[in-house]
Amino acid sequence: MVQLATVGLAHPERVDYHPSGWLSLRALLRPSEVGPDDVFADIGAGKGRVVYQAARRYGLKRVIGVELSPELAAEARANIERHRRRLRCHDVEIVTSDALAWEVPDDLTIAYMFRPFTGATFHGVIEKLIASATTPTGRGPTK
Numbered sequence: 001m002v003q004l005a006t007v008g009l010a011h012p013e014r015v016d017y018h019p020s021g022w023l024s025l026r027a028l029l030r031p032s033e034v035g036p037d038d039v040f041a042d043i044g045a046g047k048g049r050v051v052y053q054a055a056r057r058y059g060l061k062r063v064i065g066v067e068l069s070p071e072l073a074a075e076a077r078a079n080i081e082r083h084r085r086r087l088r089c090h091d092v093e094i095v096t097s098d099a100l101a102w103e104v105p106d107d108l109t110i111a112y113m114f115r116p117f118t119g120a121t122f123h124g125v126i127e128k129l130i131a132s133a134t135t136p137t138g139r140g141p142t143k
């Protein structure tokens, strides 16, 4: 666990880092629901546990982690590199960004969030995801 206050990023709507349970993603998403064109993002990715699990377990096209804290993002990258040989999907990127400033890719189809933020930040990010799903060019999140 990491308190955002200790890395200078405290904000009433931001939730501190603690990882998803090891079985959460497995319970939410069956491999049969995922195809080779699916792009997965963990928004508020922390140290990258779910990014790693997504890339290891599913035949995804691409996996993205979006993390506000540069320190946590660096740990996520290191964790992915450490286990890269085990991954089924090798196109993995950790983006250091506030989720509100992150440009949702047109090909994103699966967005995962484990309570990364609340309030206006949460609503703002949901609006971005909905907008990306309804643009004529983007397939957007479908799952």
Ligand SMILES: C[S@@+](CC[C@H](N)C(=O)[O-])C[C@H]1O[C@@H](n2cnc3c(N)ncnc32)[C@H](O)[C@@H]1O
Pocket (backbone or CB within 6 Å): 004, 013, 014, 015, 016, 017, 018, 019, 020, 042, 043, 044, 045, 046, 047, 048, 049, 050, 066, 067, 068, 069, 072, 097, 098, 099, 100, 113, 114, 115, 116, 117, 121
């Ligand atoms: C509860 S943790 C979830 C970590 C990871 N998704 C998992 O399930 O293991 C929430 C994460 O969201 C990040 N976060 C909080 N506010 C954010 C924001 N505005 N943009 C991006 N990440 C944010 C925190 O730094 C923290 O790592």
